[in-house]
Amino acid sequence: MSSMDCATFPMHPKMDEQLARTFVINEEEEEKHIQKVQNAFLYYGPYACQRLKRSMDYLNSLSGEDQIMLAKYRGHLECVRTCIDRNQAVIREILRGRVLYPTDEATGDPSEFDEPPPNVRHGDMDQIDIPFDEADVEPLKILKAQSTLKLIARDWSTEGALEREQSYKPIIDSIVAYFKHSDFELKDIKILVPGAGLGRLTYELACLGYSCEGNEFSYFMLIASNFVLNLCDNENKYVLYPWVHQYVNNLRREDQVAPVRFPDVCPLKNPPKGHFEIAAGDFLEVYKTPNAYNCVATCFFIDCANNVIDFIRTIYKILVPGGIWVNLGPLLYHFSDVSGQNSIEPAFEDLCIIMESVGFVIEKSRTGIRTKYAQNPSSMKQSEYQSLFWVCRKPDLFEEQRGKRKASREPHDLIVREDSEEEGEQQPERNETEEKQQLKPLATANCETEIKEQPS
Amino acid sequence: MSSMDCATFPMHPKMDEQLARTFVINEEEEEKHIQKVQNAFLYYGPYACQRLKRSMDYLNSLSGEDQIMLAKYRGHLECVRTCIDRNQAVIREILRGRVLYPTDEATGDPSEFDEPPPNVRHGDMDQIDIPFDEADVEPLKILKAQSTLKLIARDWSTEGALEREQSYKPIIDSIVAYFKHSDFELKDIKILVPGAGLGRLTYELACLGYSCEGNEFSYFMLIASNFVLNLCDNENKYVLYPWVHQYVNNLRREDQVAPVRFPDVCPLKNPPKGHFEIAAGDFLEVYKTPNAYNCVATCFFIDCANNVIDFIRTIYKILVPGGIWVNLGPLLYHFSDVSGQNSIEPAFEDLCIIMESVGFVIEKSRTGIRTKYAQNPSSMKQSEYQSLFWVCRKPDLFEEQRGKRKASREPHDLIVREDSEEEGEQQPERNETEEKQQLKPLATANCETEIKEQPS
Known part of the structure; x- marks a missing residue:
């Protein structure tokens, strides 16, 4: 986005589409970038389910005795799956707004986003096998999609x-x-x-x-x-489930699947x-x-x-x-x-x-x-x-x-x-x-005064 | 270390070397592993200086006006370098203890650790160019060497x-x-x-x-x-400088180079x-x-x-x-x-x-x-x-x-x-x-009760 000198466009109370379409100078590069972000949003769910599947696979490999002790945990993993699906549904809603962005696809039928991405069958977690390498999507960007959910909770929820x-x-x-x-x-x-x-x-x-x-x-x-x-x-x-990707440090199973309205x-x-x-x-x-x-x-x-x-x-x-x-x-x-x-x-x-x-x-x-x-x-x-x-x-x-x-x-x-x-x-x-922490006085920033102690 | 069934050996008040030598069954694999840890400790300094050099290079590329404003920061980076060197000196002391471990090199002259690793000239930061890929050392392991310094501070310092x-x-x-x-x-x-x-x-x-x-x-x-x-x-x-690798979130330059005795x-x-x-x-x-x-x-x-x-x-x-x-x-x-x-x-x-x-x-x-x-x-x-x-x-x-x-x-x-x-x-x-945080009562861990809110 280095060349977007004239990039301002109003977004409230309504989008000026004509102005929006003018803000991209290097349109091709920009479209490619937006498409990557959209892909990350769309692959949010499959990526999250793939990680979930690894836990489920390991759980299934454990002894019968262990699995009995983990019965509620197994049920919980199913709940996590449901929350991921619901997050993905909200993300699809969010992406409908993409018609505001000047991509070619923006003129297409938004209902296409109700369909799962290619190679992914919803409703059967064991069948998920997404070739991420082939898709134009970076894992790091998918993590940003996860972060976006948390930031929605920060800015626009009671929580x-x-x-x-x-x-x-x-x-x-x-x-x-x-x-x-x-x-x-x-x-x-x-x-x-x-x-x-x-x-x-x-x-x-x-x-x-x-x-x-x-x-x-x-x-x-x-x-x-x-x-x-x-x-x-x-x-x-x-409703979003912003903490559903945090598998660790949970007191209760329900903490991971806590809902946040916005x-x-x-x-x-x-x-x-x-x-x-x-x-x-x-x-x-x-x-x-x-x-x-x-x-x-x-x-x-x-x-x-x-x-x-x-x-x-x-x-x-x-x-x-x-x-x-x-x-x-x-x-x-x-x-x-x-x-x-x-x-x-x-x-x-x-x-x-x-x-x-x-x-x-x-x-x-x-x-x-x-x-x-x-x-x-x-x-x-x-x-x-x-x-x-x-x-x-x-x-x-x-x-x-x-x-x-x-x-x-x-x-x-x-x-x-x-x-x-x-x-x-x-x-x-x-x-x-607030803790009362006593601060030391400032020292001049040269090596002689900053590093006060010498190793023996 | 999967085969070390007889792995206990006393370490205090003094090492029983004979017993220590018996604790490794798969000696070759074990030695290789210990060598990797030792390498990580030895490459601690060069690795840290390489990262420091990137900051210094970027600093040198900035305008003269910027560099004047960053004069104290430049001096600080030199202090960071000194702290890294001192940490490495303590690490070399720590590695002298490796004679307690059953590696072939353990019988060698410990003074070899006073020498810098190959391809590294101390005292001239600009010349550092370590082929990490060629050395038998993993960056992740070097980060563990950094963590070890912090854990020494946690367990064995007044701080x-x-x-x-x-x-x-x-x-x-x-x-x-x-x-x-x-x-x-x-x-x-x-x-x-x-x-x-x-x-x-x-x-x-x-x-x-x-x-x-x-x-x-x-x-x-x-x-x-x-x-x-x-x-x-x-x-x-x-003396160690356990926070010297934390370049961010410092109020004062001296916070990064704070000494800890142990x-x-x-x-x-x-x-x-x-x-x-x-x-x-x-x-x-x-x-x-x-x-x-x-x-x-x-x-x-x-x-x-x-x-x-x-x-x-x-x-x-x-x-x-x-x-x-x-x-x-x-x-x-x-x-x-x-x-x-x-x-x-x-x-x-x-x-x-x-x-x-x-x-x-x-x-x-x-x-x-x-x-x-x-x-x-x-x-x-x-x-x-x-x-x-x-x-x-x-x-x-x-x-x-x-x-x-x-x-x-x-x-x-x-x-x-x-x-x-x-x-x-x-x-x-x-x-x-301590903050008084009210906890909600527990809910049964099935999907119906855990996920209380449905997306609209």
Whole structure:
């Protein structure tokens, strides 16, 4: 998608098909890519059943005595199969939305997706034998289809409410505090959300009256968000089983097959007050116009760059003077240790240097914001990020000279945990159960001071 | 190691070399395997530097402006290199212990390990170009060498104290409460610790006076534990940098290069009161003698089976009537989704059925025991297991008939979280900050009741 400079198209309240058809310049390559994503969605079920079959085969090979003890487990594996089938049925619904995408097949009969993929007979698990190597589908992409189900649960189900509160509320609160209803005509405040994913943060900001644009690169996300935003016509109409692929760390059999309804809110029936659109394409390719947005909001996004400086510089460029960048997330660095990909992985203290060097004023920065990301709440394994949160301002030099804006309140390399801040500061909601972890003072980053102990 | 029926050999206070030499029946295959593990340890450094070089190469390809902003990051990468070198130096020390293993090379000059592996010139990172494909070393095994460093920190450093308290204390407390000093001659109480790893739990139990045997399959663990148990002659003599391979989710550069000293306790200077030995080999192959142990203690072990029933049945068999099995850990199921490996993944409620079917009486069972496992405490990503904990008894039918032992106190499928238990019960130490998570009542495991919601 490297050539999609003109890739924005509205996705809400309804798709402008004519505009959508113009957004692909290298149409052939793009179609091929979309087809691969569609194939991954279509092979989701057969792939999942193939894995299930391996467990069932091994179970059948065990002694009669063992199999008696595992009778309920065997019944459970049948339930897992049912859940996979139901997930696949929802995925077929989601793919009906693909007529919005400019592929040749899009003009075909959507009912073709009610048929199983070639070489797969549904209803007889033992007969499944899909030649994945022959099909144009990559196992890694199928895992992304599985992830997409979890991300639908995160963004658009009641079960995802806690995760959304952890991740989106600090961002929304900061924007509301900065661009107050009393000071601004909210529809004139243009907010860009790069890495919009399933679109919930962008939608929530638009509901408050801001003029919002989400940007997303992944067609897994784009296809699924298009379905939720433009095609779901009722609250909680659909059921997914997002944890059905987690065979391990289950207390109860039912934990693996727990249902999640979506969407908890129906955007079609609750259109946002402010302007709302989703733009497809690579953030660095699409956004080149300077001084275009009053606010950029990034959530679990900035670590998706090969070189994070490129993201920071682009955000600075597209902000109007006086505009703000609000960020929340960890530094997972998506491309770290990915074969064939370049990656640098600066620490948070490096990012502070970079942000100030690029020109940002760091208005606020916090560490240790507890945020879960697409976690199965019943799992025996629980992971969470101690996320970073910051608000940066692109200085308005004219206003700075007139003394309207105060300078940065915090030195760039000061690391303050959320719970060590003085009271009275505006800040994300505090979690009282949060562990109080004492941080050591910073040391200069040269080898002599950093590596304090020598091996004997 | 499938044929090592006679695989026990003492490793403390000193190695019986004659006995060690007898423990391998299929010597050639075994030597080949040990050599691969040794190679992985030796290629640890070059492999780590190769990955580091990719970051450095990309950094060098960036614009001058970017490189200025990343000056401290560049210095940090040099520190990372130093830490890798120091880790490799400690690994070479650890491998000196390999003379205890029955390989031909073991009689050679240990100083050969002070030399870099072939094709690698230390001191010039840009020149590193190791043909891993030609060397007899697998990248997956090198990752295990990296993990070994973290596990040394978990078992034998001050920094690992919290994790050991979470994982080992509940087990130790239960054993002490069951086999009281006042009721038993502790040296007559034989305890087996399958999956002994780096040996700390086994050592702690032996220090209390019990007669202890650890069992371990992995030569990564065996080589490292032999070093700590038999060759370290002073507390905190060595320094490792266990988190140096974690390039992501660092707040500060120094977090990645944090030093950890080991061993916090020197077993050579503090020999345990009770008998202590480590036995190499596959648990299912080595332990076939019935009624041999008063207690089996498993920690993060039972999910390492292809078929967990085999482990449970073996534990039952080797326990004396009236003996107990104490277990703590999650159900990660090591072989789940591992290519070419069989695996079933019963939930906890399935395990309860299996344990009772095999003959165990479940004396106590808890869920939600918060346990971290080899976690970098400074990382922005924090994971923990809500572990299971149970004490099972192999009934002594004669005593049962005489009414000396009461029957099971809890029905097999009752799931009680640690924090929902009544006070006054003997239990692992409670963590007051633990989240209070309400568990739903159990449902019967058939499809009709488990999958409650139908897709629309």
